[in-house]
């Protein structure tokens with residue numbers, strides 16, 4: 001196998017060889033926890049979950065780090081508006097992010113450091129940059145410290161920009177800056193800001209600049225040189241450009257590969273609260289099962305734009321249903337006694353697609369082709385071929401983080417056996433209710449419905465009979 005990934009820094013697909021044999025170090029930028037997660041955050045985390053799973057499938061041990069930016073201008077402003085502590089607001093939204101990731105079965109990173117827990121590491125990096133002549137304390141006494149972009153000839157190389165064409169860094173009062181593009185490593189304390197959001201430093205009380213956080217944390221957990229730095233495409237500039245500049249200016253090799261995931265649009269347009277064309281993970285999970293949402297968010301190539309349309313989740317649900325229908329039919333045929341034992345495998349064509357810059361659309365085409373072939377085998381009573389297809393479908397779904405045997409994806413969040421037992425009991429109640437209705441015994445029929453409703457079970461009546469589901 002030869003893994004190939006697109007490296008955003010060189011704009012080329014090139015062979016991926018880990019710095020250390022058998023191990024991969026991966027850092028990807030997490031959220032600034034100032035509000036509910038939006039769909040772009042979740043797509044990004046899912047893209048790096050898929051990458052991690054594939055690297056692990058290829059036998060590599062992955063150490064992954066996703067940071068939590070828990071101090072930031074927006075967090076301070078919103079906390080002030082809400083009349084709550086900034087750290088309480090940050091923690092509340094950090095939990096909202098965790099909930100969204102957990103619902104979609106997104107792997108936890110090896111480490112998930114918070115910016116506020118790494119102030120000494122940030123001070124050390126700032127001191128190093130000042131000593132090497134790449135940073136300076138603002139002469140205006142504000143307590144700010146800036147990175148000197150003109151001192152670093154490679155500034156702009158990640159995004160292939162000429163320094164003179166770049167926008168100014170709007171992160172601090174420009175009066176203390178040598179160049180408006182210089183960005184803040186340290187932000188001096190300002191009157192009116194909460195004292196709890198300020199730390200003592202050799203340059204005065206204050207708090208860290210956003211870009212610096214990632215550089216300091218990456219070095220602590222992965223070292224001065226590591227394999228892959230990831231994040232959403234919107235972070236390339238200025239965030240990643242600045243991370244790379246300050247780390248390399250400090251003498252670090254930094255990232256060997258840069259991988260950026262594409263954005264999510266709404267019917268071709270950028271999602272925007274003012275236009276009203278937004279959908280967040282919580283709303284998606286109200287519209288569809290977690291497995292369907294995961295399938296939808298993970299089906300495009302990670303570098304492509306993922307476009308959401310109101311029919312998107314129905315299409316994803318239909319695709320998932322085709323896979324599950326084959327799975328259940330194959331298990332019922334091949335393991336009628338219920339003793340289920342299958343060695344999951346991954347077809348070569350699927351593996352080749354994944355090795356090629358994680359080409360998930362091509363990999364999913366192999367998955368659906370295997371489902372079609374499996375259905376044909378079942379129809380032709382070819383149990384041997386049907387078993388091969390079942391093994392492949394289970395293997396591919398598992399490596400994509402959608403293991404069909406994982407209780408996490410069960411509709412009613414219980415195990416298969418619990419669901420089966422519940423189904424028998426509820427169906428007995430539905431039969432009794434159907435008989436009461438046939439006898440026009442409305443009191444008895446309503447009593448059964450009320451009992452089921454009190455247990456959180458909803459009944460849907462149709463011409464072909466009644467079905468039940470757990471109320472969400």
Ligand SMILES: [Zn+2]
Pocket residue numbers: 028029030214239243
């Ligand atoms: Zn970052």
